[in-house]
Amino acid sequence: MTADASNGVLAEASGLSASYGGPVVLEDVAFQVEPGMRIGVLGPNGGGKSTLFRVLLGELPLSRGEVAVKARCGVVPQTERSRLDYPVSALDVALMGTLSRLPWWKRPGRDERRRALEALEVVGLGELANDQFGELSGGQRQRVLVARALVQDARLLLLDEPFSGLDKQSAARLSSLLRDLATEGRGILISTHDIEQARRWDLVLCLNRRQIAFGKPAETLTRAVIEATYGGEIVVVEGGDSGSVTAVLPPHHHEES
Amino acid sequence: MLLFADEASSSIWRLLFEPWTHGIMQRALAEVALLGLVGGALGCWIVLYELSYSAESLAHAMFPGLVVAALWGLPLMLGAGLGVTIAAVTIALFGRIPEIGRDTSVSVVISALFGLGVVLAFSPASPPRLQELLFGDILGVSTVDLVRGASITVLVLAVSVLLHRQLLVVGFDRTTARSLGASPTLVDVTLLVLVALTTIVAVQGLGNLLVVAVLVGPSATARLTTRRISSMMALAAFLAFVAGTLGLYLSYYAGTAAGASIAGATVVLYLLVFIAQGATSPNESLSKDVLQTRSPK
Numbered sequence: 001m002t003a004d005a006s007n008g009v010l011a012e013a014s015g016l017s018a019s020y021g022g023p024v025v026l027e028d029v030a031f032q033v034e035p036g037m038r039i040g041v042l043g044p045n046g047g048g049k050s051t052l053f054r055v056l057l058g059e060l061p062l063s064r065g066e067v068a069v070k071a072r073c074g075v076v077p078q079t080e081r082s083r084l085d086y087p088v089s090a091l092d093v094a095l096m097g098t099l100s101r102l103p104w105w106k107r108p109g110r111d112e113r114r115r116a117l118e119a120l121e122v123v124g125l126g127e128l129a130n131d132q133f134g135e136l137s138g139g140q141r142q143r144v145l146v147a148r149a150l151v152q153d154a155r156l157l158l159l160d161e162p163f164s165g166l167d168k169q170s171a172a173r174l175s176s177l178l179r180d181l182a183t184e185g186r187g188i189l190i191s192t193h194d195i196e197q198a199r200r201w202d203l204v205l206c207l208n209r210r211q212i213a214f215g216k217p218a219e220t221l222t223r224a225v226i227e228a229t230y231g232g233e234i235v236v237v238e239g240g241d242s243g244s245v246t247a248v249l250p251p252h253h254h255e256e257s
Numbered sequence: 258m259l260l261f262a263d264e265a266s267s268s269i270w271r272l273l274f275e276p277w278t279h280g281i282m283q284r285a286l287a288e289v290a291l292l293g294l295v296g297g298a299l300g301c302w303i304v305l306y307e308l309s310y311s312a313e314s315l316a317h318a319m320f321p322g323l324v325v326a327a328l329w330g331l332p333l334m335l336g337a338g339l340g341v342t343i344a345a346v347t348i349a350l351f352g353r354i355p356e357i358g359r360d361t362s363v364s365v366v367i368s369a370l371f372g373l374g375v376v377l378a379f380s381p382a383s384p385p386r387l388q389e390l391l392f393g394d395i396l397g398v399s400t401v402d403l404v405r406g407a408s409i410t411v412l413v414l415a416v417s418v419l420l421h422r423q424l425l426v427v428g429f430d431r432t433t434a435r436s437l438g439a440s441p442t443l444v445d446v447t448l449l450v451l452v453a454l455t456t457i458v459a460v461q462g463l464g465n466l467l468v469v470a471v472l473v474g475p476s477a478t479a480r481l482t483t484r485r486i487s488s489m490m491a492l493a494a495f496l497a498f499v500a501g502t503l504g505l506y507l508s509y510y511a512g513t514a515a516g517a518s519i520a521g522a523t524v525v526l527y528l529l530v531f532i533a534q535g536a537t538s539p540n541e542s543l544s545k546d547v548l549q550t551r552s553p554k
Binding site: 148 | 305419421422423425426428429430432433435436437438439480483484485486489
């Protein structure tokens, strides 16, 4: 269950470009994921976040550049994509993480069940192991999917918009879980289109069909970078928790009638 | 009084047991058990993968194969196998033409093949067992048919046990299945082959038009009340057997067509469970409906 933090880079890319057979949808991406790093992957819908994840998972070939993934990847998809009416328990879902670890014809045994239960304990859901997956709250389902990635023994976690639709309490719980997992030496990529959320992670990778910037949020998330990432214009409204509220207007918004 | 009760109970026992003293009915019951096993195991995946329409199409597509087998005096299973293979290859070929697409190719090929089957069936050399092809002849199942059916059932069950975890992962979330080590393509192809094999077994008993009843009905019923795949499968197999037995009783005592009676009993069981569930937990069944409409394909 524990990941070795002493090893070097978990994944790195340089000059990465990718396409789905047609025009290039993502280009000039270069970054490194080190153990213990939580990296926000910020960008608009269609900005290339999912494409990047698919490249890292080896599901999409590169059109140019290089990518090296040196750790096992675990995906935590948005829970709306899973079948909520599917007849499985939280434990069944966590056990899905054993698929690649066992010969394909073999059923999970006592060891695998123990691992899956441990992973559910780690994400704080040990007591709900036998509950129906579809009947858990959005935040709980998200954590079950994190547990599934832990059962895979994934040292690199790819989370797809994990905070969307979560209430404050669930979001705080997930944040602290991600912090713990990073402390264990895992690398975590968190895709988001929320700028405020991206400020919370160790590093931020801004994508808008190409890499706009990569670095520490405080230095990276400048007005120019955010505008380039969202292809729009920033409007700052005073007030709120952080003293200001940032909104990015889409390009050519004035053309709308 | 006691004597009367004894007589009543002994006559009930007689009514219950008498049908099974005939060889025809014993073989029909064995066929029903086979259909229950294979339909229960595979029917759940058909329902969970939303393949009910595909299963029905597959059954219709094998119709010309069945007619040709009947005309030439070949075993029906051979005709069914050939029919399914031709349908699958034709769909695959037409589906590759971009202007036609997969969905259109399925409906065109299936309709064309079923139409061809009907033309052949009503030709001057109309096969003597036409009704059997359309509605099945569970009372005409021979021991050889049963052995063939049992072999296919064992094969289908073995493959679905071996592929169980892959089926579970791909059905749960196709988009991340690959990252977990599952292969959606392998699962899709294998599932279609298993459905075709199961249809071949079921066609013998229930015919081309009713085969879907046993493949989909019991599993859809089981899904209403179960919360785990394993219990859903066990219940589906049990319900298929119960519906089959009830259908056979009805056919024996009321003289109705056996296949249609079994299909009818399957539907009645579904309705009873649906109503009972709605009566006991209206909110739960409502929320389940909402979840079902929200679930992505």
